[in-house]
Amino acid sequence: MKKKILLFFGLAALVLTVATAARSPKVTLVSKQFKQVKYIDKRGHIRYKLKSVDRVVPGDTIVYKNVVSNFETKPLKNLVLNNKVPEHTSYVKHSAKCSSKCKVLVSVDGGKTFLPEAKIKRGKKVTNVRWILLSSINQNSKAYVSYATKIK
Amino acid sequence: MIFVASFLEAKGVRAGTIIKNQATLNFSVGDETSLYSISSNEVKDVVSQVLNFVLKWQDSEPCEIYEGAKDKVLNLSLRNDGNGKDTILLSFLEDSTLGSLVESMSVFVDSNKNGYFDKDDKSIDEINLDADEQRKIFLVTSLKENISTSKNKLEVEIKAKSKIGGSGIKGTVFKGKGENGVDAIDGVGGGVSFESVAYKLVTQSPTLIKRVEYFKKQRYYLVSLYLDFEGNANLKNLHLTDRVPRGLTYRKNSIKFNKKYQSDKRDGDFASFDFNINSLSIDIENFKLPNKVLVTYILNRRRR
Numbered sequence: 001m002k003k004k005i006l007l008f009f010g011l012a013a014l015v016l017t018v019a020t021a022a023r024s025p026k027v028t029l030v031s032k033q034f035k036q037v038k039y040i041d042k043r044g045h046i047r048y049k050l051k052s053v054d055r056v057v058p059g060d061t062i063v064y065k066n067v068v069s070n071f072e073t074k075p076l077k078n079l080v081l082n083n084k085v086p087e088h089t090s091y092v093k094h095s096a097k098c099s100s101k102c103k104v105l106v107s108v109d110g111g112k113t114f115l116p117e118a119k120i121k122r123g124k125k126v127t128n129v130r131w132i133l134l135s136s137i138n139q140n141s142k143a144y145v146s147y148a149t150k151i152k
Numbered sequence: 153m154i155f156v157a158s159f160l161e162a163k164g165v166r167a168g169t170i171i172k173n174q175a176t177l178n179f180s181v182g183d184e185t186s187l188y189s190i191s192s193n194e195v196k197d198v199v200s201q202v203l204n205f206v207l208k209w210q211d212s213e214p215c216e217i218y219e220g221a222k223d224k225v226l227n228l229s230l231r232n233d234g235n236g237k238d239t240i241l242l243s244f245l246e247d248s249t250l251g252s253l254v255e256s257m258s259v260f261v262d263s264n265k266n267g268y269f270d271k272d273d274k275s276i277d278e279i280n281l282d283a284d285e286q287r288k289i290f291l292v293t294s295l296k297e298n299i300s301t302s303k304n305k306l307e308v309e310i311k312a313k314s315k316i317g318g319s320g321i322k323g324t325v326f327k328g329k330g331e332n333g334v335d336a337i338d339g340v341g342g343g344v345s346f347e348s349v350a351y352k353l354v355t356q357s358p359t360l361i362k363r364v365e366y367f368k369k370q371r372y373y374l375v376s377l378y379l380d381f382e383g384n385a386n387l388k389n390l391h392l393t394d395r396v397p398r399g400l401t402y403r404k405n406s407i408k409f410n411k412k413y414q415s416d417k418r419d420g421d422f423a424s425f426d427f428n429i430n431s432l433s434i435d436i437e438n439f440k441l442p443n444k445v446l447v448t449y450i451l452n453r454r455r456r
Contacts, residue, residue, distance in 0.1 A: 029177045031192035055200045055325070055335050056171065058164025058235055066175040066192055074182025083175040088165045088199075151171065151199065152164050 026071035091126035095148035167201030167236035201330030204339035232281035236331035
């Protein structure tokens with residue numbers, strides 16, 4: 001009898017999980033891109049500015065910004081974003097950032113393992129970037145992560 | 153605000169390459185135990201074609217050229233530093249202050265890729281080069297006879313210009329004109345590369361002074377031939393002859409070349425004497441500056 005009860009609750013939990021997972025949460029993830037442009041300000045200092053991308057050429061630095069928007073009634077938790085560094089580009093060192101508190105990890109083996117950027121050996125090519133958001137995103141709120149790549 | 157267009161310098165990813173970015177997100181909602189996963193839209197970029205060339209003169213010093221000179225060659229290299237195929241138009245501009253010294257001037261490509269100009273190389277005014285491809289080209293010039301100029305250089309400006317773009321202004325966009333219909337952009341040199349090359353104009357006016365001294369007591373004449381050169385070129389294949397006047401005979405083995413005795417025979421040394429036609433012959437294969445040549449020989453009076 002005890003076994004039957006356990007089996008019943010187990011099955012019920014599974015059905016609930018599948019049902020929950022099957023629904024489409026009202027959450028969007030939008031990827032945007034910008035071109036980083038260098039300029040000299042009035043004081044003669046070198047500055048950088050983000051512009052919309054019209055066309056790209058080798059040597060250009062592209063900043064990708066991934067924006068998460070929560071339209072659920074409850075906060076989003078356990079947020080982990082992953083981004084593969086596009087082919088023909090190279091990751092710009094220490095460019096991965098977040099709008100809120102987060103932990104940035106990178107991979108040099110195609111996403112099999114991740115490490116903090118500071119622990120990556122010199123000369124290794126970053127293949128993937130991961131952001132672990134340490135805070136939740138409330139209802140009708142947004143958060144974003146970004147990183148930069150240079151076109152080879 | 154001055155924008156620093158550091159791009160457009162580097163050769164790199166081929167024009168037309170598509171660069172895609174897509175992110176994924178894993179999360180849970182509220183206290184739900186389920187983990188959700190969603191993907192972002194895919195952001196795409198198509199790499200445009202950068203039009204860049206490098207035209208470089210390769211000779212360590214100007215090639216010597218002189219009146220009547222034929223097919224004098226200057227060596228250059230042309231490299232497509234862009235990231236796509238292009239046709240490069242080649243033209244040149246001769247220094248106008250020199251007037252019309254030039255009989256012919258053409259650009260040739262090293263068609264057989266042997267590294268030097270020869271009869272197999274073709275005269276061109278445009279060349280197709282793939283990304284990162286380099287070819288050797290030659291500027292080949294012949295000068296007219298009887299020219300006169302006070303200048304000592306013949307300067308020529310060679311221009312390589314992209315057929316796709318080549319506005320001369322960095323960053324000029326040619327929509328859809330690049331490889332496979334991508335946009336093309338003039339690179340750091342504006343899709344144009346200039347190189348100034350020069351020939352060293354040399355004059356060739358050797359002077360020959362003949363001096364004859366009579367030594368009365370010994371009854372002979374000492375003939376001295378002084379060959380000097382006013383110009384600034386090295387001469388090749390010089391040949392000097394002198395005939396013995398009537399009433400005089402050549403004294404055997406008296407020829408000296410720069411104070412060194414020469415044999416009378418036509419052999420490996422500079423001078424020889426043909427007794428049949430009473431003529432002295434001097435062959436100087438190369439006359440290198442600042443050398444001077446002194447040839448002496450003795451003529452005896454014929455006995456009556």
